[in-house]
Amino acid sequence: MEWRSVTFDWNRARAFLVTAEEGSLSAASRALKLAQPTVGRQVEALEAELGVALFERTGRGLRLTPAGHGLLDHARLMGEGARALSLAAWGQSDVLEGEVAISASDAYASYLLPPILARLHAAEPGIRIEVVVSNDLSDLSRREADIAVRNTRPTEPELIARKLRDAAATLYAAPDYLNRIGRPAQPEAFTKADFIEIDGQGSLKALLARQGVVLEGANFPYRCRNFTVMWEMVRQGMGIGILDARIGDADPAVERAMPGFAPITFPIWLVAHRDTTRSRRLRVVFDALAEGLA
Template sequence: MDWRSVKFDWNRARAFLVTAEEGSLSAAARALGMAQPTVGRQVDGLERELGVVLFERVGRGLTLTPSGLDLLEHVRDMGEAAGRVSLAALGQAQALEGTICISASETYATALLPPIIARLRRQEPGIEVEIVVANHASDLRRREADIAIRNFRPTEPDLIARKIGDADAVLYATPDYVARIGNPTRPEDLQRADFIALDHGGMMLKGLNRLGLGLTPANFPLVTESYLVMWELVRQGAAIGILDAHIGDADPAVTRVLPDLEPLVFPIWLVAHRELTTSRRIRMVYDFLARELARS
């Protein structure tokens, strides 16, 4: 290979890739942890190096040019290769000191992780912890996190997972709200109740109807993707919500709705990239989280 023919800066190519994927210079700057003018200068520099126009400026937005579209797939391949190099290098790290990034949903990040991370820090003060709060699955292959707590088993062959156990999801409301809907005793009694949905896809509706509730979309006048917002709505007596029983039972402001109703059962998985398991630090934290979560 004629290395002299490669006349562009990878950092500039990375700025182009992230800008194209994020859709704007401001979003790319946030993703890269850089100032927006710096990202803009790097993209402009790449255009000068390559002698092509990569973006068209339309108002405040950016649109890829045909040349930009042609180059995007090649630069994306470079980004994935760079990620693999970073993963492989991190996997060889044997020092315990350093940063670990853990991804978890709002519920787990708020209710389960803090005491566990406090114990981890007391045991290994050289480990710095970043907690990424995401109700969607963080992409471990793209280094959005080192370890993730999920409620489903991953299917990607380059990820490893350990099942921690199963959790019961239970219906909760305030005692006053339960009284307002007539102190229901049977599943069909909840057809006159309001519920809080956690998505627009009807997953909660389908899950509860499998338990015989016979609900319709009209029973879900409140929708939020935030578990914390959902739970505060429940605590304010706005409607019925659903939460891990381990967490919900600990809140004195609420009570179980139909305590004898069969819970929705979902698994808890601890997930990491396969290459990261050769890192002493990540292996230690992975095993520590597995033990502590199993006790929670």
């Protein structure tokens, strides 16, 4: 390669790429953890080095110029190469110090991870844990997390996964709430009960219908897409909700709500990027999670 032909600062190319993908200098500064004026100066310096305008400054922010559009794919290739280099280097580390990011749902992050992480910290105090709370799948290839707790097996060839167990979710309510509705003994008798829906698609309503419990919209006065908040609503006697039985059965503030309800089973997978599995630090965290969650 003729290195003299590379006449720009690669760090400035990163500032251009992140600004283009995030849509503004302020968003890019947050993503890069740099001051906004610093990112702006890096982009302007790259424009000067390349001799082209990459963005048009508008009243609402920045817009890519035709030249910026033309160079963006090349910058993305550089970004992918840098990310692959970072992952490969991270995976070679034998040091039991540093940060590991774990992605998990709000319910697992709130109720299952804390005792596991406390034991891990006692054994390996040099490892710092970031808990990435998300009910969506974190992109491990883009280093949104190093390890993810998921309910689906990954299909990407660069990811590895270990199935930990099959979990079961069932319905719970506060004892006072069940007393107020007369503690129905049969599933079909719950037509006057209040339920807390878990998403905008009516998943809980459909799940109950498949088990012969046909309810109306009036049975779902609440909808909450955050399981931790939904669980607190259940604990405070606002209605019936569904959660992993490992969490629900351990909570003395609730009890199983519906006799005859067949628990819903789903798998628990632990996932990591293949390149990072050579890291001793990640292996220690991965194994600790596998033991605690299994």
